[in-house]
Amino acid sequence: MYITITAQKVEGNYAQSAADFVDYLEKENEGKPLPELEHFFDQYGDEISAKEVITQIDGNTAKLKKKEPKFYSITLNPSQRELRAIGDSPEALKRYTREAMKEYARAFHREIDGRPVTVDDIKYYAKVERQRTFKGTDRQIRENQPYATEILELRQQVRGIETGERSGDLKKLQQEIRRLEREAPHQLDGQRIVRGMAKPGPQSHIHIIVSRKDASNRYSLSPGSKYKASTVEMQGKTVKRGFDRDAFVKNSEKTFDALFHYRRNYVETYTARKTFLKDPRLYFATITQLPTNEKALAFKLLQQSGADTTLLRIPTNKVQLTIKAINALKRGIGRAIESGSIGI
Numbered sequence: 001m002y003i004t005i006t007a008q009k010v011e012g013n014y015a016q017s018a019a020d021f022v023d024y025l026e027k028e029n030e031g032k033p034l035p036e037l038e039h040f041f042d043q044y045g046d047e048i049s050a051k052e053v054i055t056q057i058d059g060n061t062a063k064l065k066k067k068e069p070k071f072y073s074i075t076l077n078p079s080q081r082e083l084r085a086i087g088d089s090p091e092a093l094k095r096y097t098r099e100a101m102k103e104y105a106r107a108f109h110r111e112i113d114g115r116p117v118t119v120d121d122i123k124y125y126a127k128v129e130r131q132r133t134f135k136g137t138d139r140q141i142r143e144n145q146p147y148a149t150e151i152l153e154l155r156q157q158v159r160g161i162e163t164g165e166r167s168g169d170l171k172k173l174q175q176e177i178r179r180l181e182r183e184a185p186h187q188l189d190g191q192r193i194v195r196g197m198a199k200p201g202p203q204s205h206i207h208i209i210v211s212r213k214d215a216s217n218r219y220s221l222s223p224g225s226k227y228k229a230s231t232v233e234m235q236g237k238t239v240k241r242g243f244d245r246d247a248f249v250k251n252s253e254k255t256f257d258a259l260f261h262y263r264r265n266y267v268e269t270y271t272a273r274k275t276f277l278k279d280p281r282l283y284f285a286t287i288t289q290l291p292t293n294e295k296a297l298a299f300k301l302l303q304q305s306g307a308d309t310t311l312l313r314i315p316t317n318k319v320q321l322t323i324k325a326i327n328a329l330k331r332g333i334g335r336a337i338e339s340g341s342i343g344i
Contacts, residue, residue: 001256001268002077003249005223007069018057018209018263022050025127025207038090041124043098052211053125060123060211062218072223074124074208076100076252081301083202087261090204091129096259097126097206100252104210104223107248114220122221124210132203133196139305140186140193147184147192151177223248246270266290267298 001325008021029037040048056124061070078086086092101119108117133139154177158165161173184192214221223243249270257264266272266286276283287298 001082001253001270003080003252004073004075004077005245006073007224008071008073008077009069016058016070017054019054021071021073021209022054022057023321025129025209026050026128028131035277038128038130040127041094042125043101043119043122046094048125056123056125057209057211060213060215060217062213063214064220068212069222069224070212071146072212074104074209074210074223077205077210078205078256079268080201080203081268082256082262083204086260088202088204090130092260093128093204093206094126096207096256099255099259101126101208103248103251106251107223107244108221109242109244112214112216113160117214117221121214121216123213123215124208126206126208128204128206130204132199132205134193134199136195141195144193147180148194149167151180152169155181182193189301210326246274265294265297267301272273 008015008018024038039046040050040053042048053194064070072314076093078093096120101122101124105117110117112121136142154173157166157168157253158170158173158177161170162170181192184195188197191197210223212220212222221243223245253264253270256262272283272286275286287295289295290298
């Protein structure tokens with residue numbers, strides 16, 4: 001599970017309406033018949049219109065300054081392994097989202113009217129998206145790039161010949177383009193994988209738009225707070241403040257596992273991701289010390305993400321991973337983390 005929280009931001013300033021973001025989230029509905037539309041939902045309701053989402057978010061901004069974010073975007077990105085475990089069910093994802101938003105509320109270290117924040121204080125709207133497309137950061141695009149560059153150069157030569165701007169063997173150039181298209185290492189349905197192409201397999205994920213203000217429009221609830229969780233004295237009163245992002249992500253992960261009886265491998269955990277970023281040696285050592293079945297699954301998940309796990313198969317009591325080997329592994333796994341391809 002890969003979870004992100006992003007403040008509303010448009011070209012260095014904050015827009016005064018959620019309309020553009022909501023329109024972006026509606027893109028998958030274009031051209032679909034009514035029964036296939038994915039609607040917004042919140043903690044208790046389904047089939048909420050885009051118009052209502054905009055109205056509710058835009059109308060819940062009391063006392064916010066122009067340069068303050070009016071809402072935050074949360075994405076819940078299950079891995080393909082997690083999606084297969086729940087049959088890629090939109091209803092299961094909605095159920096999970098509603099439980100995860102309870103953890104979001106609990107992660108606020110503050111009180112409203114003398115009580116802890118609950119999910120009923122959170123004004124949010126969520127939507128399940130079923131597709132993803134290949135981006136420039138994906139391994140398939142990066143490894144196909146040398147072929148894409150050559151093909152582009154050859155096509156420019158072809159256009160030059162066709163317009164009479166240059167001379168050359170048009171047939172030979174077209175044959176070379178076809179050869180490069182065939183030999184590109186990553187193909188999908190007989191076609192070279194390019195940016196914007198739909199990814200295969202289950203790709204469902206959840207977008208959530210959550211108001212900066214609480215449901216009463218009186219209190220500011222910012223998950224972007226620089227304070228993790230602390231208590232301070234303000235005007236003679238003890239005040240709680242902050243948002244514990246680590247707790248939100250960890251508990252959301254545990255919620256998924258509990259809801260769907262999911263057996264999470266070490267490399268899929270948020271703990272593993274944090275360990276990898278802080279202490280790569282400990283991360284790799286932990287993998288090599290997993291029980292046999294768990295270690296085999298960890299290797300498989302890492303290999304599927306494009307990481308070379310050959311060096312991890314050397315017993316740690318016989319050889320220490322070199323700095324060079326560590327860096328090579330870090331590059332592969334780091335890219336997997338960025339794309340969320342192994343759910344960490």
